[in-house]
Amino acid sequence: MAEDLDYAQAQLAYSIIQNLIEHTRVVSDLIALMAQVLDEDTTKAVTQTPTWTAYLDSRRALEKTKSDVEKFAEILRELGPEEVSSQD
8 A cells, every 4th residue: 555655645644634633632622621611501501412412423533543643654654755766
């Protein structure tokens, strides 16, 4: 599979993925901070919505994605720029 990847494109994809993961982490921190200032009734109302359920499902899916990102990073390391130039 590594032979099918262009190193520059793979680096770009990895960078995009990392930025999206970081953004998601920051948004999650913001949600936690905002939840701290809500009263108990409002918090309960929010956490019983389909939107909240979707948020939690998305967080769980992202946690599972971490191992895939790590595998991708390993492939990227194996591919390396020196391997690309030796294939030319």
